[in-house]
Amino acid sequence: MRILRALLLAVSAIASGVIAQDSAGVPKEKHDYQSDVARLRKIVINSLYSHRDVFLRELISNANDALEKLRLTSLTDKEVLSGAEDLNVTIKAYTDEDGNGRIIIRDTGIGMTPEELTANLGTLAKSGTTEFLARAESTDTTGTGNLIGAFGLGFYSSFLVANRVYVASLAAKSAHNPEPVQYVFSSGADESSFEIYSDPRGSTLGRGTEITLVLKPDAVEYTNPHKITELVDKHSSFSSAFPIYLYTQRTEQVPIDEDRSSSEDPKAAIEDIDEDEAIIEDISDDTEEEKAPETKSVTVEEWIHMNSQPPIWMRDPKSVSEEEYKSFYQATFKDYEEPVAWHHFSGDSGSGVSFKAIIYVPSHLDDSYWQNPLTSSSRDIRLMVKRVFITSDLGEDALPKWANWVKVVVDAEDLPLNVSRETLQSTRFLKQLRSIILKHILQMLAHIAEEDSEKWEQVQKVFGNVFKLGAVEDTKNREKLVGLTRFATNQRNSTSLDEYLGNRKKGQKQIFYLADMGSKPEILAKSVFIEKLHARGYEVLLLTEPLDEIFVQNLRMHKRVPFQDVAKAGLRFGDEDVSPEEEKEEEKALTEQYKPLLDWLKEEVKEVVRDVIISNRLVTSSCAVVADMMGYTANVEKMMSASQSGPKSPMHEFAKKQRIMEINPRSPLIQGLLRRVEQLPTEEEGRDLEAEEELKEVASVLIDGALVRSGFNVPDSNEFFTIIDRVLRRSLGVSETAPTDTTVKPAPPVDSEPLNLQDPLDVEWPDYVPGSLRQPDSPFQHEEQLFWDVEEIDEEGNPVKKLHRASEHDEL
Missing domain, CATH: 3.30.230.80 (Ribosomal Protein S5; domain 2)
Known part of the structure; x- marks a missing residue:
């Protein structure tokens, strides 16, 4: 809020507010409200407005209308501008000597004659604005100007907060009214009549209208400048083209001027000084600290510009x-x-x-x-x-x-x-x-x-997920919102779906994506699921936000191109139909070659996965676990577990079990495992139980490792790490059966005595003195403190002179 320069306003606008006391001996005209007006007026006060805060909005709007009428009239009659130079609205709120809250709202607008006071305020919803526009229409080049609405109805909102209202008004000078007189309208909230009388203070306004509200006891809060500021900011900060000022007071500390009187005449003292005599001043080496000046509290009055921000x-x-x-x-x-x-x-x-x-x-x-x-x-x-x-x-x-x-x-x-x-x-x-x-x-x-990639990057950072949410919720604007979404891929940091489709390979009929909420794109790009896709140059969307999976599941396809989750079974690249016959024959041969291992693994890991097959997606990794078409991927399973806190449905448990283990036939680990399985003796040859047990342990580590790398949880983490511990022991030459020392100190016996603890909130802590907890400074000393000697030499290398220890010289 900005502080405005001091306003040169009429003194009456500031010091008024005691009209009732000054009008005791003034003749008054009493008028009854027109037929049914009193009853309707009660409806306005008690039922029409849902919030009584609007009273200020209505009165400011009326003040704006009065100023706008003056402006329009001045286009043809400059004389109306005399009496008050500034066109503005002022608000002053205070508590009087009797403890009553008062608000004074004054404008320097067109003002009203006593007849207009009676007509406009004594008749409910009498629109002075409408009548004025009808008269000014022929001369107003701006049409309706900046007029807001009817005066009468808004004025009666004053009684929402006031027991009594005084309206003092002085009409602008004109040819029809060259010597206007200031009059007052007075009425109470519960009265069925009003009074019109000459203002005992005289014509103090210069021009315009001043409304004084004597607040109800429960409306004293409106004398708070912060409350007035809040209401003006909310309702009226732009309603008026004319400035609105609020009277405020603040307390400042200012220095007290010291009286420096001297018993001697300064002029005489100067005359006594010999011009040739030298004046010697003693300057003390010890300068005295300047004493802080004594201060006193003063009240500073300010007018704050409330609507300095233009519309x-x-x-x-x-x-x-x-x-x-x-x-x-x-x-x-x-x-x-x-x-x-x-x-x-x-x-x-x-x-x-x-x-x-x-x-x-x-x-x-x-x-x-x-x-x-x-x-x-x-x-x-x-x-x-x-x-x-x-x-x-x-x-x-x-x-x-x-x-x-x-x-x-x-x-x-x-x-x-x-x-x-x-x-x-x-x-x-x-x-x-x-x-x-x-x-x-x-x-x-x-x-x-x-047009602006830098600004768009900032928008994406803040609202990227919002656009995805919109694409899910707003089906009408879905296509436009999808165009605003951006995703990281294994080839670039950000791309739209349209840009992705522009980069698709020949024969590619799907949008590849991999989702893992909470992960980072650079980590997700190393996933086992996209090894072959990445190696072959295919682009994969890397979805790391919780909304990404929901976005894809709701969208399902973009421009008729479906999404394909590469963490699910059935991965197809799109060029399978044009693959050489040699590749197809090789795949058949591998399936036949690895059939013993596939059958053995199916039996060993049947509690974890539904099937074991040869993989077409792995390049360097030995194996992976993918979700079947009807199963949950690791990301979906994570989301479902987070959203379901109650008992899981049978379908949920069924979907969790729809997993398939894929093995890489080109991996040395898988090739070695195939050889070991083929070497196992049959029942007729006599089973080697030790070798079988060792292979089962390998299979357990293999499947659990595949689950972890694929994003799933292992069934039994304790068992998994126990096996890892045995494998590590074996690799280090440590006995697998060597026991660990499990000796621990037992707990003390049960304490039968009741606890008697003091509440920390009841503890009295000593006052903290800044610096009291610091240890006193002491010179640094160390038993092994080092010193060294240096000497200066000339150009021939001969010593010039011996220097002291370098530790004693600041320049070193």
């Missing part, structure tokens, strides 16, 4: 600088960080409602965004009508979750509001507004992606 959406986008856009964003949405991008446009809703809007892309997401997945409402859409804030709640027409992070200001020229101007009468415009905002968001993001 930049009303201007031509070409005339608004980048700094203005950033400053407006930070001031309006209270964000200390600058926005990433913005889009300023005007349009028509299609139903005849024209509007102007600015959409901002913030540089960060609130922490609560992902913590409340079901919350989709946004409070950062500011819907205004003629610069008056109406609502941030779009109800059923709120933006979807994927778009509710945007910051939007929408200002419509005219909308069908309810009588209190708090909500819209019709939701048709809100439905249209939702579609318009979403359309422009997508256009803006697509433009950034094409």
Whole structure:
């Protein structure tokens, strides 16, 4: 908030507020409200407005109308501007001597005559604005100007917070009223009549209207400047083209000027000094510390400019600088960080409602965004009508979750509001507004992606997962949102799905992907599942975010090209039909060759996997575990386990068991295992139980290692590491049966005595004195402290002189 220069306002605007006390001897005209007005007035006060905070919005709007009327009138009659130079609105809130809260709202607008006070305030919803526009229409070159609405109805919102209201007004000078007189309107919240009388203070306003609210006891909070600031910022920071000032007081500490009096006449002392006599001043070596000056508290009065931020959406986008856009964003949405991008446009809703809007892309997401997945409402859409804030709640027409992070200001020229101007009468415009905002968001993001790679990288970092969420939820805009998503691959750091399809190989009819949430792309690129794909030059999407798997499962295909999870069985490259006959014959031969090992492994690992087959995806790894077409991959299994806390369904357990073990026939380990299995004696030859047991241990390590490398959990981690321990012992020549010393100290006997512990909160800690815990400084001493001698030599290498120890010289 910026502090404005001191305002030269009329003193009456500041010191007023005690009109009632000064009007005791003034003749007053008492008027009864018109028929049924008193009853309707109670409805306005008690039922019409849902929040009494709106009273300030209504009174500021009325003040703006009065100023705008003055401006329009001055186009043809300059005399109306006399009496007060500044066109502004001032607000002063305070507590009087009797403890009553008061708010004074003053404008230097057109003012009102006593007849107009009676007509405009004594008649409910009497629209002085409407009548004025009818008269000014022929001379107002701007059409309706900046007028907001009817005076009468908004004025009565004053009684939401006030027991009594005084309205002092002095009409502007004109040919019809060359000598206007200041009059006062007075009425109470529970009274059925009002009074009009000449202001006992005289014509103190210069021109305009001053409304004094005597607050109810439960409305004293409105005397707090922070509360006034909050209401103006929310409702009226842009409603008026004229400046709004708030009176504030603050306390400052200022130094006390010391009285320095001398008994001697300074002039006489100067005359006594001999011109030729030297003056010698003694300067002490020890300078005395300057004493801190004594201070006193003083009250500083200031007028703070409340609406210094202009409504930049009303201007031509070409005339608004980048700094203005950033400053407006930070001031309006209270964000200390600058926005990433913005889009300023005007349009028509299609139903005849024209509007102007600015959409901002913030540089960060609130922490609560992902913590409340079901919350989709946004409070950062500011819907205004003629610069008056109406609502941030779009109800059923709120933006979807994927778009509710945007910051939007929408200002419509005219909308069908309810009588209190708090909500819209019709939701048709809100439905249209939702579609318009979403359309422009997508256009803006697509433009950034094409034109500014650096900015787009920043957008992706913050909102990349949001776009994936939108593609899942918003089927209507799915295609556009999919175009905004980016993924890392084994060949590049970021690519769109369209770019991926542009890089596909001949015959490739699927989009390869591998998902492992929480992993890093560079680690996932080394996975056993993509060894052959990578070796052959195929590109694989590396999905590391929790939303990635959900995105793929919901999308299923992009531009009719299906996704294929390379962690599942049935991997096809697309060129199998054009493979040489030699490759096909080789595959058949390998299957036949490894049949003994496949049959033996199926029996040994049947509790973990459903089948064991020859792999077409492995290059260097010996084996891997993949999910069958109806089974869970390791990533899906991880997600399902995290989301299901209760008993698992039979289908869940069935899907977990649909695993297939693939072995690499070119791996030396698998080839060696095949030889060992073939060498096992049959039943007729006499079984070698020791050799069988050793091979079973190898099979156990093999399958458990394959599970870990494939992302699954091993069935029994303790058993797995026990076997690893035996293998390590064997490789180091340590006896497998050598026992480990398991001697431990036993626990003490059971303590039958009750615990008597002091609550840490009840402990009294001594006051901490800064520096008291430090050890006193002592010179560094070390038993092995080193010293060395150096000497200076001349050009021939002869010593010049001996120096002292280097430790005694700072320059060394």
